[in-house]
Amino acid sequence: MKGFPLKRMVALPAVAALAFGLAACGSENESGGDDGDSTKEGTQLSGTLSGAGASSQDAAQQAWSAGFLEKHPDVTVNYDPIGSGGGREQFTQGGTDFGGTDAALEGEELEAATKRCGKVVEVPTYISPIALIFKVEGVDELNLKPDTIAKIFNQKITKWNDPEIAKTNPDAKLPDTAITPVNRSDESGTTENFVEYLSAVAPDAWPHEVSGDWPVKGGEAAQGTSGVVQAVKNGSGTIGYADASQAGDLATVKVGVGEEFTAYSPEAAAKIVEVSERVEGRGEYDFAYDLARDTTESGAYPIVLVSYAMACAEYDDKKTADLVKAYLSYMVSEDGQAAAAESAGSAPLSDALRKQVTPAIEAISAG
Structure with missing residues (x-):
């Protein structure tokens, strides 16, 4: 696993990966604005989050981590870019606080995640060709x-x-x-x-x-x-x-x-996401999409990945829940999406999609 405190993140070249989920505010915190900083003024997040998953978002992960840790320098993000399959396995088995995957949870993996979390939070954070x-x-x-x-x-x-x-x-x-x-x-x-x-x-x-x-x-x-x-x-x-x-x-x-x-x-x-539909029959906080690969839409590029953050709607301790909630909030924020676009050439989430997934992130809490 690689630790990325702020000073190292700023100095390193683009390497880290879809770190999906980290972030948050507890029940005493306010909902975040466009900058994704959902904590009250004076509230200081601290601690370490561990995650693993997709290796495709090295540049985006560096941008997200650097932007978030600039606001919260006492937070350390550990992310192992072992690939989506390994990330899903570690998350569903409880080995990580969050995960990143370029393919939504399905079948036995979705069942295992539901068993661990009760309700699974799965939201798109990165769209890339x-x-x-x-x-x-x-x-x-x-x-x-x-x-x-x-x-x-x-x-x-x-x-x-x-x-x-x-x-x-x-x-x-x-x-x-x-x-x-x-x-x-x-x-x-x-x-x-x-x-x-x-x-x-x-x-x-x-x-x-x-x-x-x-x-x-x-x-x-x-x-x-x-x-x-x-x-x-x-x-x-x-x-x-x-x-x-x-x-x-x-x-x-x-x-x-x-x-x-x-x-x-x-x-x-x-454009592909714009013409695609959300997969039916999943949890209220699960935003998996059925991509329209066979579109003939002019100007659309059909070979895309939509990367998801995997998290639990409920964690055993408040500190982890707060960190996961806050980091996810930053990743989907305008600032976070702009940072990923500049660093990795990704397609920023639309305002409409951001509004859809925000309630799922805000639902993250401690049991």
Whole structure:
């Protein structure tokens, strides 16, 4: 686990991760304003919070932690970016105070979280495109249709000069180079979101079940988002998927949406959430979304992850509840979202979505 007191957080490069949940105010505290500081003037938060989860939000986590700890310098945030699967496991088993995940709790994990918490708080805090990154000599950009993307990652298209790729890239000098798909080796919310996209838009070319575990053998596997980025960067003829905030200077794919090819951007990612619906039949404080991956909306980028903060509506002690409540409040605030957007290129939550999730965060308390 990594501790991030304020002085270290300001000095470190963008590394930390979707730290979802920390924050709060007790029953004597007032509801926060736009800056997310929900404590009364003169109230001093202190203590340590432990969390684990998605590795995709390193830059956003640093921004959130630095902004929050500037207001509350006696708070230490420990976050282990072990991936969404590990974060969900540790949170549901009671090993962490909060968790971060790029895929909402489901099935046995949701049942385990409910058993631990009574009522589960699960709110979106980070919306980001998943970029398709590649390194092919002499090629700076690519237009790829959904079926083509699915066939590449399913290893049915194996050369970069394949006619199907050439058809949508008539001006590119595509080499006779083998394609090396790079995927996550660990269970990952980024993987689950990408596979969910492939399953929705190209079911014939992608016959695999949706899961956080990569289903295709034979490609190159790497640990975490940073591992995938490094594998693509260090390889030749490589292509992978990663949170767009970590794409760096690698070339990226424009994805076919309807009759257009759309590049990733925060604005294009936010459009998907706007046309998506909340999953029914979950708890009152659970804001999981069924993303409209197969949209044909102009200007929409469909390969996105919506990262959630996992927390309990009720904790055993007031100090933990206060910290979790206050930190979540800061992350979804205008200030917190602006900090993440500047640092990680994420899409800020809309005012309407912020108003919807705020009552769930305000419900966090101690038993």
